[in-house]
Amino acid sequence: KNQVEQSPQSLIILEGKNCTLQCNYTVSPFSNLRWYKQDTGRGPVSLTIMTFSENTKSNGRYTATLDADTKQSSLHITASQLSDSASYICVVSALNAGNMLTFGGGTRLMVKP
Amino acid sequence: DAEITQSPRHKITETGRQVTLACHQTWNHNNMFWYRQDLGHGLRLIHYSYGVHDTNKGEVSDGYSVSRSNTEDLPLTLESAASSQTSVYFCASSGGRSGFDEQFFGPGTRLTVL
Numbered sequence: 739k740n741q742v743e744q745s746p747q748s749l750i751i752l753e754g755k756n757c758t759l760q761c762n763y764t765v766s767p768f769s770n771l772r773w774y775k776q777d778t779g780r781g782p783v784s785l786t787i788m789t790f791s792e793n794t795k796s797n798g799r800y801t802a803t804l805d806a807d808t809k810q811s812s813l814h815i816t817a818s819q820l821s822d823s824a825s826y827i828c829v830v831s832a833l834n835a836g837n838m839l840t841f842g843g844g845t846r847l848m849v850k851p
Numbered sequence: 852d853a854e855i856t857q858s859p860r861h862k863i864t865e866t867g868r869q870v871t872l873a874c875h876q877t878w879n880h881n882n883m884f885w886y887r888q889d890l891g892h893g894l895r896l897i898h899y900s901y902g903v904h905d906t907n908k909g910e911v912s913d914g915y916s917v918s919r920s921n922t923e924d925l926p927l928t929l930e931s932a933a934s935s936q937t938s939v940y941f942c943a944s945s946g947g948r949s950g951f952d953e954q955f956f957g958p959g960t961r962l963t964v965l
């Protein structure tokens with residue numbers, strides 16, 4: 739069964755610090771992996787998408803990495819801001835699965851002043 | 852700007868009642884989806900539609916139904932609400948059927964079944 743596991747479940751950091759969120763998946767055959775940001779009371783919004791051949795992709799202070807061999811991805815947030823407080827969801831798509839996505843449970847990040 | 856909206860944003864109902872959650876998108880997307888989000892679970896697919904008059908069951912479709920009479924709307928109906936259906940419901944749409952096509956999510960509806 740396709741699964742996406744994220745860690746940690748929750749994280750508290752101080753404003754200005756960096757953090758890294760982890761995602762492990764068993765989705766096969768792999769097509770692509772997205773990281774979504776979900777603010778409280780809002781729907782998820784895509785941050786990055788990565789395919790099999792991509793190792794790193796950045797979106798401002800967000801940098802996603804992908805190791806397709808170990809089936810792991812990480813999302814690194816640099817110089818955190820209060821507005822980074824949100825849930826971050828790892829979502830994996832399988833080849834030939836069309837729009838069907840496998841969602842991780844998310845990491846809830848709180849940035850404190 | 853194109854958008855996807857959901858209504859109501861919050862709903863409290865009683866066990867056994869029929870409830871309909873609305874989803875409206877102005878992207879002119881053919882593909883629309885309904886998910887539920889519960890603590891400890893990732894988003895789970897309830898139903899989806901690839902166009903007018905097309906509907907398909909997702910992973911957790913029992914107790915839910917949808918109908919697609921036009922491109923813009925995909926209402927989700929709970930035929931007889933149960934406490935297990937207390938959840939946050941998200942509607943999404945995408946322009947294509949590939950996993951590369953981003954799904955755009957609505958703001959969600961928080962449903963409480965008492």
